[in-house]
Amino acid sequence: MFHKVRLTIILLALALCAPAFQGRADSGGASMSQKADTGGDCSPCHRTSSPSMDDLLPNSQCRRPRAHENLREDDAAVPDVVTMGQLTDIYVPVVFPHGLHAKMEAIGNGCSACHHHGEEGKIVSCRTCHTESTDPGNLRQPGLKGAYHRQCLACHREWSHDTACIFCHAKRGALGEAASKPDPTDITGKLHPNVTVPEKKVYPTEEQEAGSMVTFHHKDHVDLFGKRCVDCHQKENCSRCHDSAGPQKHVRQDSHEDCVKCHDTSDNCAKCHKDHEEGPFDHDKSTLFMLKEFHKQVACKQCHTEGKFAIGKKSCKDCHAPDWFSKAPKEFDHAKAGLVFSEAHKDNECEACHPNGLGEAPDCTACHDDKAYPKDLPGQRVPEAPEAADGNK
């Protein structure tokens, strides 16, 4: 019997977790399905319709696409430090903080930003494909030395402005020993420091109209609307943040590109482009649906399940009925509605106080001549708890 209960609990737990797993699979699956989207024809990204490992040349539409991005199922399989020592001659092996880079993969272009052209579903190391010297038969694929350098320098030459060899390489001494030995533990586990989320950003949009500006409440999007950094910050280059010499890089070429994922930007420009700075999001003002204390504590997505906030659940009954009104009272914990009954009221039937229906305001007159809700209460308020309104008992 006990085993049966335990099994039920496990199954129940799995069932509850399923949406979470589903979500994870979906987020990665989007990239994996890129290939399927083309109906098996690889030519949208590759020069030929069925590229081989020898001929993976991408066409102009594609810059190291996410098509072959691997899902990083197992974080433990991601090496923290990779020591690159096959080609050392003048210099000692380079200790590469792989983990540090891998942690930023989501904001960049996924693992495939570096592990490009790999076989689908697999992450392969550089040397799997790149031979030590360039294969004369395949000039398109540089040798390992070129692959390493190009990969690192693609970003580093921009953001560090330093392409001196010594930036990454420690030189060999006269006896072939490192002048200073790189310590692999030195960088192990180092992570990119947390990024401070800006409160808001005001973008002047003079080209739209003189004096026009868009106020973007960055923090609201993260804290209230549950946007993850990577929802907007995709295919970013380190130099976007790190390159002080290129401030123009910090301006998105087309800011609509990100907004349009949730907002309809096709008409009504004035909704965002205003002649003044706009205050933070106010549910009451923007939607005319007043949030009282109970609902204020409900996470946005409890009601706005679709992700797109405009298509939220409009009716209370979508949440509260029919189950809530018919079944809930039996086990309903009234404290959830912000009120703990006094001894005298504890055993009342629901309908005794809510004659007009559950979810409606209580009526005290059936028992009391001189009491009236909400001036008088049948018990104690739960500290900082909601008023019994909005459909609560």
Place this chain on the structure above:
Amino acid sequence: MENSTFDRRQFLCRAGAVGLAGLSLAQPALAATDIAEGYGVLVDTTECIGCRKCEYACAKSNELSDLPLEGFEDRSVFNEPRRMTADAYTVVNRYDDTAHPERPTFIKVQCMHCLKPACASACLVGALRPQSNGAVTYDPWKCMGCRYCMVACPFQVPAYEYDHALTPKVSKCSFCFERVSKGGKAPACVDICPPMCLTFAKRSELLTLAREKVKAHPEQYLDHVYGEHELGGTSWLYLTSRPVTELGLMEFGEKPIPEYTEPLQHGIFKHGVPPMLLFGLLAVATKTFHHKEDE
């Protein structure tokens, strides 16, 4: 080295013996078809980071300088554009990009190894010659130090050992001729390049590769392979992201320099016309005067 002096003297004696026969000693350039399948190097300037390793490898391989690697790590040299010298067959220059200050362009320059080289056409003694493998080689044993090649070269490549009073030589990149033809290796600069922005292969393959790169990444490259057609084509080819004129490279037409000069030179001396004409006139004049004296 000493031999070259001797050689020059010997050459001049022989040249004197030949006299003013009017025969041009300039060697005709090899037909373009002979060297179309020669080797070349494609320089992808968008990948170059200005590490100057090519300068180091070149100096070491050609025994031009005993400067250690550290000597080539000085990046202040980029403040001024440099030209090739007797001690440096190749130099890298930096060209800042105002639109992208974070990505300056680095341009390695050396002998372009023209398919129809003006230097070889100008050389009176055939010391400079285009070879079938794509290199334009220099033979100091033949050179008499006239430095016409330095004037003729449109890319202003050849330098001169002015500080060698007795045995000066013209100096320029040899395309590592010995390494390439005998050792089967790539030139020293190509071998060392860390981002492998130099690709050594048959010129025709490089042109295919260059076109593929341009097509695949039009945002990265201008649709122009510098050296493909310039002055009849060069063995060294350049892919750039900016107009070459911004990068210290000159714009040229497609006609090789020798095609401007050689028709004139060769036309005059064709079939020995000028000497025949000269001696004919002399003969006529002598005969005429003789007749007059007799009378």
